[in-house]
Amino acid sequence: MTNYVTFKTQDIDITPGKLYLVSPNGEFFDDVGDERDLLDHRGKVATEGAVEYIIRCVTAPNPSCRGKYICSAPDYETGHVSCTAGHKAAAQRFTLEQVAEFLRFTHKQYHEHKRSSEFEVLLAPIRVVGEPEPRVGNSGYKVGDVVRCRLSGRHELIPRQLYRVVKLDGDGDERIEPVRPERHTEHQLVCFPSLGLAADFTRGSTFVKVSD
Numbered sequence: 512m513t514n515y516v517t518f519k520t521q522d523i524d525i526t527p528g529k530l531y532l533v534s535p536n537g538e539f540f541d542d543v544g545d546e547r548d549l550l551d552h553r554g555k556v557a558t559e560g561a562v563e564y565i566i567r568c569v570t571a572p573n574p575s576c577r578g579k580y581i582c583s584a585p586d587y588e589t590g591h592v593s594c595t596a597g598h599k600a601a602a603q604r605f606t607l608e609q610v611a612e613f614l615r616f617t618h619k620q621y622h623e624h625k626r627s628s629e630f631e632v633l634l635a636p637i638r639v640v641g642e643p644e645p646r647v648g649n650s651g652y653k654v655g656d657v658v659r660c661r662l663s664g665r666h667e668l669i670p671r672q673l674y675r676v677v678k679l680d681g682d683g684d685e686r687i688e689p690v691r692p693e694r695h696t697e698h699q700l701v702c703f704p705s706l707g708l709a710a711d712f713t714r715g716s717t718f719v720k721v722s723d
Contacts, residue, residue: 513607515637516549519557530637532562563635564610565602568594570629587616604635648685650708650718652676657690657721664715667699667706673721674703684709 514533518525524547525531531539537549568576576594580602585592596602605613610632620626645653652658656676663670673690680686686707689695706712 513562514559515562516559517557517637518552518555520555522552522555525552525555527557530634533559558637560637561606563604563606565599565604565633565635566610566613567602567631567633568628569631570627572626572628581613585613585616587612590620599633599636602635646679648676648679648708649683649710650685650713652685652708652720654678656685658687658718659721660716661719662715662717665712667695667702668713668716669694669699674718676708677704680707682709 516531516533516539517529518527518531521527526541529541531541531547533539533549539547539549541547566581568579568581571577571594573594579594580596580599581592581594582596582601583593583603614630617628617630620628647653654676658674658676660668660670660672660674668674669689672694674687675690676685677688678686684707686704688703689700692700702712708718
């Protein structure tokens with residue numbers, strides 16, 4: 512497995528922001544090996560990419576390398592490995608194949624030169640930018656939702672007309688605007704940005720959501 516994925520929303524079998532490894536056939540595994548199906552969750556993906564690794568020197572003949580990370584690609588022709596990075600962010604990133612190549616090189620160094628070293632292979636830092644769930648207003652609608660007025664209790668609202676939620680105010684009331692403003696009077700159009708779906712404005716009216 513050489514890919515990873517994190518999710519932006521909670522679901523019954525996934526956790527937002529948690530790292531899962533993805534197999535070539537689209538299955539993903541959490542940190543305890545539980546298998547999931549990625550296809551059903553594709554729309555909830557927040558971050559995905561190729562898995563990379565960093566290598567930390569635990570013990571080495573050169574005392575200055577101990578505890579440091581490899582900071583550049585090793586030169587296998589000269590046998591030079593630079594371990595000067597003191598922080599994960601400055602470490603050289605390796606693919607899984609490159610990690611295997613590096614370990615083969617160190618194994619060869621031991622047998623040819625009797626140089627014994629110990630390395631720690633870690634998952635490279637991954638920046639996860641989660642997308643929060645859209646805020647829901649007091650009437651149960653999100654910005655961008657389109658609602659149809661089924662029953663009007665005010666002359667500003669026209670039955671069967673569509674209205675789009677354009678913002679949520681600080682109190683959580685949805686602000687709406689007509690989808691077809693040409694069917695409303697100038698006075699009606701002035702009311703919508705300031706009143707929206709606040710309780711007083713919608714008393715006696717009913718709406719139904721028609722789309723996201």
